[in-house]
Amino acid sequence: MPKKKLSKIGGIKYYTRTACGKKFYSNISQEDADAKAEEYKKLKDRYIVDPDISVADYVIKWYDNYKDQVGEHTADQYYYCCQVIIEYLGNYRLADTNPLILENEMRAFASTKLKTTKDYPSQKYISQIISVLKLIYKQAKKERFFDFNYAEDISVKSKKDRDSGKKRRALTPEELDRVLNFQHRYTPMVWFFLLCGLMPEELVPLCWGDITYKENEDQYTVSINKTALLKNDKRPVIRDGKAKTEFRLRPIPIPFPLSEWVKENIGKNKKKDLIFPDRNGEVLSRSALTGRFNTYLIDLDCWIYGKQKFNPKEKFHFDMDKFCMYDLRHTYITLLVSLDTPVRKTTALAGHSGTETADKYYIDYKQVNTGDDVKKLGDYLKNKVSDSA
DSSP states (O other): OOOOEEEEETTEEEEEEEETTEEEEESSOHHHHHHHHHHHHHHHHHHHHOTTOBHHHHHHHHHHHHGGGSOHHHHHHHHHHHHHHHHHHTTSBGGGOOHHHHHHHHHHHHTSOOTTTSSOOOHHHHHHHHHHHHHHHHHHHHTTSSSSOTTTTOOOOOHHHHHHSOOOOOOOHHHHHHHHTOOOTTHHHHHHHHHHOOOHHHHTTOBGGGEEEETTTTEEEEEEOEEEEOOTTSOOEEEETOOSSGGGSEEEEOOTTHHHHHHHHGGGSOTTSBSSBOTTSSBOOHHHHHHHHHHHHHHTTEEETTEEOSOTTOSOOEEOOOOOHHHHHHHHHHHHHHTTOOHHHHHHHHTOSSHHHIIIIIOOTTSSOOHHHHHHHHHHHHHHHHHHO
């Protein structure tokens, strides 16, 4: 055992203990320094000895450690939540899980009827399970299985909320034409959603240095190399090199007409400058971003749900349903499919791990133009009929 010492740092006496090549300090007592070192050794030993632990085994260990630290009612809640987590995630190796797997499995739970009530899980029950999952992965982060809490940003709605909510959609050709030709101070922001398929957490931390120009291709590209945690009641936090999944970190070519705006403005700004800062030059919060988007919709001067809302003196009004930021991303992916972009390339541009996500949630097949393809089929069959005749 390394020799215990009493060090003096900045005029304050500290007790020290060395464990696994790392020093631990305490200005309270030698026992406190020893406890810190022993805790570190336990975590380190667990990580080294048991790197292949399954989610089921880890959840059982977690529950055994925490059930005595809470009240009886809370311990019972933990128990039933852990049962669900083990049922849906138990067979995974803990180190192999990622945010996408966690969210997909929780979505599967939210879409399955309970055996006890013969009904779908309530939003309260789903939220309880996700809260416990966050506690479990918080502990896993402390034990260095992961660099951050993979369950922190999971958001799953109950089937009732999903069925009652507004379905995502792609803009119609008329709506798309209106948006592309509408000049507004927030138009570039809207175009990044529409023409690059960005999500809000990908847009707000963008800096001018993230945009590069490939001279041989005459093409500007934006690199998604960080994301922001956007919460209504907190300031956004930029996470460099981190996203919901590794596939979200990707380069995206910037098409016309957004490329023309980039060309005009990229030389006027420093590389570290945010492209869309708030009024103080800092990262946009969720509420500020939503406020700007709503301002854009108001100034778009459209009729929303059949009612004239804004600018009654304007001569031009456009009859369209109100759309949201995610509808612009849906439009981007739907346009790629309509233009016969190979499915793997569409998936890569959208930042999806597989083609199933785009097929299930994003592509609006009602807006996919298939007329030319059917015409080609008709011409082919016409030739066949002529040949046989």
